[in-house]
Amino acid sequence: MLLQQRSLAVSGKLVRAMERAAQLERERNDANQMVLVLLAMVDKLHRDVDALGRERDRLRAFRSLDTELEQVHGRLARSEQQRMTAETELERARAERQKADRLAEEAAEQVRLLAEELERLRGQVPGTDEDDSVPGPTTTPDLRDALSGTTDDMDLALIKAARHLDDRADRLDQLASELHMDNPPDNSASSDVTADNSSDDGLDSETENAAPSLVERGPRDFEAFCRMHYPAYLAWASTYLNNAVDAETAVDSALEALLRIWPKVLKTESPAAYAWKLMKFHTVSLAKTRGRHDALIDSAFETVALREAVDPVGQLEETINLFQAIKELPERQRDVVVLTYLHGHSIHDAAYHLGISPATARHIDFQARRAMRRFLRLAGE
Numbered sequence: 106m107l108l109q110q111r112s113l114a115v116s117g118k119l120v121r122a123m124e125r126a127a128q129l130e131r132e133r134n135d136a137n138q139m140v141l142v143l144l145a146m147v148d149k150l151h152r153d154v155d156a157l158g159r160e161r162d163r164l165r166a167f168r169s170l171d172t173e174l175e176q177v178h179g180r181l182a183r184s185e186q187q188r189m190t191a192e193t194e195l196e197r198a199r200a201e202r203q204k205a206d207r208l209a210e211e212a213a214e215q216v217r218l219l220a221e222e223l224e225r226l227r228g229q230v231p232g233t234d235e236d237d238s239v240p241g242p243t244t245t246p247d248l249r250d251a252l253s254g255t256t257d258d259m260d261l262a263l264i265k266a267a268r269h270l271d272d273r274a275d276r277l278d279q280l281a282s283e284l285h286m287d288n289p290p291d292n293s294a295s296s297d298v299t300a301d302n303s304s305d306d307g308l309d310s311e312t313e314n315a316a317p318s319l320v321e322r323g324p325r326d327f328e329a330f331c332r333m334h335y336p337a338y339l340a341w342a343s344t345y346l347n348n349a350v351d352a353e354t355a356v357d358s359a360l361e362a363l364l365r366i367w368p369k370v371l372k373t374e375s376p377a378a379y380a381w382k383l384m385k386f387h388t389v390s391l392a393k394t395r396g397r398h399d400a401l402i403d404s405a406f407e408t409v410a411l412r413e414a415v416d417p418v419g420q421l422e423e424t425i426n427l428f429q430a431i432k433e434l435p436e437r438q439r440d441v442v443v444l445t446y447l448h449g450h451s452i453h454d455a456a457y458h459l460g461i462s463p464a465t466a467r468h469i470d471f472q473a474r475r476a477m478r479r480f481l482r483l484a485g486e
Contacts, residue, residue, distance in 0.1 A: 126212040136202035150188035359387035378460025430480040438473035
């Protein structure tokens with residue numbers, strides 16, 4: 106019976122691993138396509154900067170009108186800023202492509218190992234079945250208009266590229282976490298099966314009614330991790346749920362789940378990033394269970410600025426517009442803004458809680474604030 110249960114567990118892992126391998130192959134193709142698109146954009150912007158520089162020098166030589174020279178100066182400055190932004194996004198795209206390549210290779214190896222494990226459990230001769238699924242079409246946004254369009258088109262294309270890179274970074278982080286959870290066990294199936302042969306199937310194999318004392322009985326490194334991150338987790342969950350009791354319930358549930366897989370989490374690329382996503386998963390799940398929605402806009406009514414405003418009606422409109430702008434941000438940008446703008450964390454602290462580098466957090470914050478300014482400008486028109 107135990108051997109049959111083990112076989113079913115490995116079979117489930119293999120199915121997930123094959124689906125994940127196919128998705129990572131799509132991500133790999135998508136990342137490569139984005140690198141090529143951004144290379145073309147960087148090349149165009151280099152040519153634009155060179156052309157505008159020559160035009161500026163020509164106007165200076167002929168002592169043209171100040172207004173005409175000023176216009177060229179403005180266009181040149183904007184193109185140089187776009188070039189720097191495009192080069193930054195290109196470096197991000199290259200890093201994501203490298204990560205997608207590595208994860209795709211790990212996923213293919215995981216499929217092979219799980220298939221061998223399942224065949225040993227079933228007592229079969231290893232076969233040659235492979236996943237012949239064809240990767241789906243690329244999801245890279247069409248940015249070709251920017252290559253022949255205006256500077257406004259280029260700005261829009263860079264915003265789309267940044268959002269796409271943010272989204273893929275989140276997907277790759279999630280896939281990396283899932284990949285680790287479904288790794289074959291260290292002990293071979295040929296070893297003795299004992300009564301203590303517990304399932305290695307992640308959260309699904311655990312009971313739903315884990316005692317809160319689990320956190321208290323955790324290892325010291327886990328307890329220290331919880332003490333450092335708990336306030337930030339509670340802040341994010343409170344903003345999402347707009348209910349302090351529910352937020353505490355969601356965070357405690359996430360930490361109990363984290364404790365059950367703590368040794369595996371420590372082996373991931375970023376334990377803090379894994380824990381952050383787990384906290385968000387439990388928070389969103391609790392909201393769905395109770396028929397709630399993202400309460401970010403509702404949280405606008407609880408701001409200090411609104412309570413102390415001389416003109417509550419005007420302040421309410423301004424605050425709601427701001428929170429609406431935050432809600433429209435991609436997931437990673439919104440996380441950074443919620444921690445820094447709404448809860449007063451520094452960029453360095455936000456990076457620590459999100460499990461990313463301070464440089465990455467600063468870049469995400471820059472992209473978020475630019476998108477918010479654009480949204481608020483449109484909302485005010």
